[in-house]
Amino acid sequence: MVDMPGPTKSNWGRWQTAMGNDDDDKALSDEELINKVDKIDDYIEKLYCEAVERLTKICVIAESDEHSHAESVKTLTKHMYKFEVSLERLMKIIKSGKSKSFCDGTLPLGIVRWVNESKDPVQWILSSAVNRRNTECNKLKVASQSIGLFKTTLLDALQKQEFTHKLWP
Numbered sequence: 001m002v003d004m005p006g007p008t009k010s011n012w013g014r015w016q017t018a019m020g021n022d023d024d025d026k027a028l029s030d031e032e033l034i035n036k037v038d039k040i041d042d043y044i045e046k047l048y049c050e051a052v053e054r055l056t057k058i059c060v061i062a063e064s065d066e067h068s069h070a071e072s073v074k075t076l077t078k079h080m081y082k083f084e085v086s087l088e089r090l091m092k093i094i095k096s097g098k099s100k101s102f103c104d105g106t107l108p109l110g111i112v113r114w115v116n117e118s119k120d121p122v123q124w125i126l127s128s129a130v131n132r133r134n135t136e137c138n139k140l141k142v143a144s145q146s147i148g149l150f151k152t153t154l155l156d157a158l159q160k161q162e163f164t165h166k167l168w169p
Contacts, residue, residue: 058079
């Protein structure tokens, strides 16, 4: 295993280059970034997806058989760093109170809890996002089917009956 030193004041620029710091907004502070974003909930959703993506990559790399290769260690460190940055940004946004839908911080704490318990990130995605959205989608689907059934019944009744007076539009 390759020993990779952490960032210090003297090697910070090289550390960022090694970590592949590809953020478009790296020159902005987190507060400026939060104020710049028009739709904060969309930005939060992007950060959640990024955090889960990084967590998944970390799990895949950690479970691979290539622990001795320097490149896999470097890649693992890079994804761990970006995962931590994503979580920190999420927590700053939630603490700032700019997002009304995520003000309690349950999902970021849920991510951290799943990581601490060494559980599969895919299960976290399924339990906290996909299953919840599926139930909401099913409710909308039932409502849409009810409206469609009402529409066809009404059109059928209007077409089969003869009217003695005109219907107003």
